[in-house]
Amino acid sequence: MNDAETTTDGNDAFAAEDVDPADAFAALGNSTRVEILQAFREHHLANPAASAVAFSTLRKAVGIRDSGQFRYHLEQLRGTFVEKCDDGYRLTYAGSKVINAIIAGTYTGRTRLGPVAFDSSCSRCGTAAHASYRDGVLEVTCENDHPLFYWSVPPNAAVGTSLEELVELATTLAVQSYELVADGICSECYSPVEPTIRTVDSEDAGGSVRFSARCRACAATWDAPVGFVLLGHPQVESLYHRQGRPIGGQYWWELEVVDRTEIAVLETDPLRVRLSVTIGDTAVRATVDESARVADLDCSAGTDGSGDN
Ligand SMILES: [Zn+2]
Ligand SMILES: [Zn+2]
Structure with missing residues (x-):
């Protein structure tokens, strides 16, 4: 698995070739190697200032007497999850992510x-x-x-x-x-995504127009009522704030923008919609384009919302 490893015992900091994911995960298929990664984290918890861990410290923490056997397992992690540096070894970004996921119980x-x-x-x-x-x-x-x-x-x-x-x-x-x-970034794998709005046939889906996005790299999908696009708008955020109901402190399914937004289709190709919703005593109207951007938005306070559309 170590095609990308440096050829000497020197530092790994400049070994920058991509690693085959199957090889990377194969390296973790052994309880000793998972214990080695955990030993790094425990060492850092006990010594916050330390950036590297010495070979002998790691070996003792994992409890393996035979240093040849320990070196073999450490080498399997090297290149992807662990790198060699001046004072010993340290976790790479991938090594830290694996440990975090183990602590989070993801696996x-x-x-x-x-x-x-x-x-x-x-x-x-x-x-x-x-x-x-x-x-x-x-x-x-x-x-x-x-x-x-x-x-x-x-x-x-x-x-x-x-x-x-x-x-x-x-x-x-x-x-x-x-x-x-x-903003066009997948929250799961950080690949570019293109959010969009689309019409759906069923009123049962919670509205006739939906916000949606699909990551072509990791296949993550997002699908929500089109009123969602208003949640991130600064004027809508401050409107909820002023009314003493900050968005973060409420159940999403109860928010007017998610639940009670009226939708009028202005154009079908490309799709452009007008959203109307009353938040407290303020009528909000917004135009949303096909790329799910709020093209314009105005608020008129003091109305009761009647007469909108
Ligand atoms: Zn993704
Ligand atoms: Zn119900």
Whole structure:
């Protein structure tokens, strides 16, 4: 697997060839090597200032007496997860990511919570909202299984927490993800994505126009009511703030922009829509283009929203 490794015992800092993912994961298929990665993290926790760990320190931490055997396992990690430097060895970016994912329980966590009823209801059928968490996915639905919210949360975040807190965390993660995607970056793999809006046949999908994006590199998908595009707009954010209801502190499925936005199609090719929604005492109108950008937006305070469209 070590085609990309440097040929001498020198530093690895300039070995910059891409590594085959299958080779990289094969290197982790051994409990001693996973323990080596964990030994790095434990050493850094105990010695925050240390940037490198000596060979002998690592070997003792893992508990292998035979230094030849230990060196063999360390070499399997080198190049991808571990690199050699002046004072010993250190984790690479990939090594840190693997350790973080192990701590987060991404590979091993099986936490389950709920279902638990919320003090909130479905706007379509009025039944109570229920949240549950299974195998890394938080899901909020109503008694009739209308989907209200759905997001991935690493299992470690679900340990010793309530579903209410987990919904808050998932909301924060979802906001960050949608903000990146709106800016054209996949939040899962950081490849470029092109967000768009599209019409859908079924009113059942929560609106006739949806915000959507698909990453061509990792196949992650985003799909939400078109009113979502207003969530990231500074004027809408400050409007919610002024009304004492910051977006981050609310259930998404209850937000007017997600739930009660009226949509008028202005043009079909390219698609352009006019959104109208009343937030508190303020009527908001916005035009959204095919690339899911808010082309213009105006707020008129003091109206009760009647007469819009
Ligand atoms: Zn429902
Ligand atoms: Zn991606």
